[in-house]
Amino acid sequence: MLLQQQDMVQLHVKRGDESQFLFDTTVDVSLEILIQQVSAIYNGILKVDRICSEIQQLAEHGITLPPNMQGLTDDQIEDLKLRDEWQDKCVPSGGAEFNKDEIGRRNGHAPNGKMKEVLKKTVEEARSLVSKKQVMAKVSITMDMVKEALDQLRGAVMIVYPMGLPPHDPIRSEFENQEDLSGTQASLQVIPEEEAQLWWAAKEMQRGKKLQEYVGKNEKTKIVVKIQKRGQGAPAREPLMSEEEQKQMMMHYYKRQEELKKLEETDDDSHLQSEWSDRQALKRQFQGLTNIKWGPR
Known part of the structure; x- marks a missing residue:
């Protein structure tokens, strides 16, 4: 027996002029909950992207050096008698292949070819799951899809580093939701849920109201909404013609x-x-x- 697909309101979520994702909801949802859902997915996709970028570096150059060793030359490390105690604890499965990190952020003991491929393939799969290209494919994103992408990445890292990563490695911090983005470009992209706003047709959609107070009661409605951080003013209106x-x-x-x-x-x-x-x-x-x-x- 086939279940009939329920009609849903579809939000095309943008930030500025850039498409982010499609999201299905209902006209009866409160704006408080809707803003929470949309901002959670938006920030979750950013987290997936940050982790993917770091895992690519992990695949190429191994684990992150302790903060007091990052950016130093080999001579400086030797003069200061510094030692990375995590180098012997966090050896990738199958052994390491040395590939020096020229910026001195990672220890250079990279996973072997097979394990590197595991990490890179998983990064591709996780990124495609929550990609902005899903908008063109007319695929709506859910929080479960974001969690699935994060679980895929976590699983791949565990396969290659079954003993775990050092506590100072940003990948581990991301997985434990302990990331510190202060002073980074990434921090400017994140929109905390309590500071998030949704705008439609040059109007801010006020918390405390329901979506139907703005778009009516038709569950087949499709609208473009813009997510914005409080205090940034009204976003630019959508062009009259696509x-x-x-x-x-x-x-x-x-x-x-x-x-x-x-x-x-x-x-x-x-x-x-x-x-x-x-x-x-x-x-x-x-x-x-x-x-x-x-x-x-």
């Missing part, structure tokens, strides 16, 4: 100009009888006055 519609309009005008150019070259007046050249034809079509015949039948 990029695809603009392309279609330009193609139409280009085609018409080419046809007119050809007619001018042949000096042919027959086009004056064509429907497309009649400036009143479009008007009559909207008024329902086309294909009218006079006289007795």
Whole structure:
């Protein structure tokens, strides 16, 4: 027995002019809950992206050095008699292959080729699950999908580093929700739930109200909403015409100009009888006055 799919309101969530994800909800949802759900997914996708970036570095250069050793040259580390106690504790499965980190952030003892492939393949899968390309594919994102992406990444790291990562490694901090983003570019992207706002049609959707107070009671509604941090003012309004519609309009005008150019070259007046050249034809079509015949039948 097939279950009939329930009609849902679909939100196309953007930040600024950039699409983020699609989200399905209902007109009866309170804005308090909706803002919480949307901001959790938005911030969750950012977390997935941060972890993926770090795992790519983990695959190439191994675990992160202790903070007091990062950025130092080999000579400086030797002069200061510093030692990474986690190097012998966190050896990747199958052994390590040395690949020096030129910026001196990771210890250079990278996983072997097979384990590196496990990490990189998982990064691709996790990113595709919550990718912005899902908007074009018309796939809505849920918090379960974000959690699935995080679980995939966590599992891959456990396969390659079954003993775990050092407490100072940012990947471990992310998985334990202990990440410190202060002073980083990433911190400017995150929108804390309590500071999040949703805007639609140049109006802030106020907490304490329900979605239907803004969009009506039609569960098949599709709207573009913009997520924003409180205090940043109203986001720019959506253009009246989409990029695809603009392309279609330009193609139409280009085609018409080419046809007119050809007619001018042949000096042919027959086009004056064509429907497309009649400036009143479009008007009559909207008024329902086309294909009218006079006289007795």
